[in-house]
Every structure is written in structure tokens, then in C-alpha cells.
Amino acid sequence: MASESSSTPPLNIKLLLIGNSSVGKSSLLLRFADETFLTEDESSATIGVDFRVSKMEVGGRRVKLSIWDTAGQERFRTITSSYYRGAQGIILVYDVSNRESFEALPKWFTELETYVSPNVVKVLVGNKVDKEFSRAVSEDEGRKFAERMDTLFVEASAKSNIGVQDAFKEVVNKIIDTPALWQTTTAQPRQNSAAAVNRTMPGGAVNLAEDQQAAQDGGCSC
Ligand code: GDP
Numbered sequence: 001m002a003s004e005s006s007s008t009p010p011l012n013i014k015l016l017l018i019g020n021s022s023v024g025k026s027s028l029l030l031r032f033a034d035e036t037f038l039t040e041d042e043s044s045a046t047i048g049v050d051f052r053v054s055k056m057e058v059g060g061r062r063v064k065l066s067i068w069d070t071a072g073q074e075r076f077r078t079i080t081s082s083y084y085r086g087a088q089g090i091i092l093v094y095d096v097s098n099r100e101s102f103e104a105l106p107k108w109f110t111e112l113e114t115y116v117s118p119n120v121v122k123v124l125v126g127n128k129v130d131k132e133f134s135r136a137v138s139e140d141e142g143r144k145f146a147e148r149m150d151t152l153f154v155e156a157s158a159k160s161n162i163g164v165q166d167a168f169k170e171v172v173n174k175i176i177d178t179p180a181l182w183q184t185t186t187a188q189p190r191q192n193s194a195a196a197v198n199r200t201m202p203g204g205a206v207n208l209a210e211d212q213q214a215a216q217d218g219g220c221s222c
Pocket residue numbers: 020021022023024025026027028038039040041043044127128129130131156157158159160
């Protein structure tokens with residue numbers, strides 16, 4: 001007999017990474033999805049990571065995460081509103097060794113107030129904790145700010161692989177426990193929601209409906 005996890009379709013969850021340039025958004029994504037870390041030279045040669053699909057199981061339920069990176073849009077201060085559409089979770093990143101990236105957080109929260117529903121789950125990630133010697137934001141300060149903004153909080157290092165899994169898992173667990181998010185996303189016919197997702201994706205080149213089929217066939221179009 002097929003188990004519940006293999007017979008039911010996976011939950012599709014869209015997560016976004018935001019935060020100042022160079023805080024480590026792409027690195028967190030690569031660490032989580034590909035289990036890799038690019039050195040400074042390697043990452044400067046990379047144009048930017050757009051998107052990764054990652055699968056996980058939470059409480060016996062299969063979850064398919066589409067995780068989007070800004071791919072450098074923030075450098076030009078023009079993250080398009082379509083980037084935010086359809087997201088259930090936001091991973092808001094700053095660099096613990098860069099005070100400016102922490103002080104920019106209110107600006108990012110203002111942007112979120114404009115573009116995403118209040119139900120969307122947020123996790124604040126203080127990245128680069130391996131740079132303890134040049135820390136400019138204490139863990140306590142990060143945590144207190146997260147409490148004030150009513151978000152989850154994790155300190156992490158994409159480089160040393162600290163806290164990365166926790167950050168993603170915490171946000172996914174909370175999304176699953178937030179029914180209001182599912183009323184708007186899963187109530188739509190699948191065809192329509194896939195089409196809606198495709199319309200909103202930067203570049204519009206990824207077809208999640210095909211990806212879903214590939215996943216069911218045992219492959220991945222990512
Ligand atoms: P993004 O612009 O926010 O996507 O940042 P990147 O992922 O491109 O990272 C910017 C730079 O920070 C790169 O040189 C990375 O190698 C470096 N970096 C990213 N994460 C970490 C980390 O956890 N620790 C350290 N020491 N460096 C990191």
C-alpha cells in the first residue's frame with residue numbers, strides 16, 4: 001500500500017530571498033539546494049542564481065520548494081513587484097559583519113508591506129557568523145529586531161554550513177502551519193495556479209507545470 005507521502009501530490013511552496021547586495025543570498029540558496037559554497041572568486045564569476053527547486057518532507061508530507069533569488073536586481077534598487085507575487089515565505093538576509101546591511105532592514109520591511117500579504121511567513125537570517133572577528137551586529141540585537149518585526153530569526157553561515165537548514169526548515173514549518181496561506185494558494189485549480197506562477201516568475205522561462213511532471217517522472221527540470 002502506498003504511504004500518504006507517496007500518494008498525495010507535494011505541497012508547492014514559493015520562497016524568496018531578499019536583502020542587500022553581497023549579504024550572501026545566492027550563497028545560502030546554493031548551500032541549501034546544492035550543498036555547495038562558491039569562494040569569492042567563483043561567486044564573482046557567477047552572473048547570479050535565479051531559482052532552485054528543492055524537495056523535503058515535513059511531518060510525512062512531501063514539500064516542493066521553489067526558492068527564488070533576486071539575482072542582483074537589488075543592486076539597481078528595482079526589485080519588481082512581480083518577484084514577490086505568489087510567495088508564501090520570505091528569507092530576509094543581512095550580513096552580521098556589515099552594519100549597513102542590518103540598518104537597511106526597515107527599508108526591506110517597508111517593501112514587504114507594500115508587496116506581500118501580512119500572512120506571508122518571514123525569517124530574518126543573520127549570515128556570515130563565521131566572521132566572528134569582524135562582527136558588527138550582535139546576535140541579541142538581531143533577535144530583538146526580529147521579535148519587534150514578528151519574524152523568525154536564525155544566525156547562519158553559508159560558508160561554514162551553520163544554521164542554513166534551520167532557516168529554511170523553520171520558514172517551511174510555519175508556512176505549513178499557516179492555513180490562511182493555503183486558502184489563497186491551493187484553492188485555485190492547479191492549471192491556473194501554475195499559469196499564474198509562470199506569469200510572475202522573473203524571465204518567465206520556467207514552467208512549473210512541466211517541472212511538476214518531471215518531478216513525478218522522477219526527474220527535475222531545474
Ligand atoms: P548576494 O549578493 O546577497 O547573493 O551575495 P553572494 O551569495 O553573492 O555572496 C557575496 C559574497 O559573500 C561572496 O564573496 C560570498 O563568497 C561571500 N559569502 C556568502 N556567504 C558567506 C558566509 O556565510 N561567510 C563568509 N565569510 N562569506 C560569505
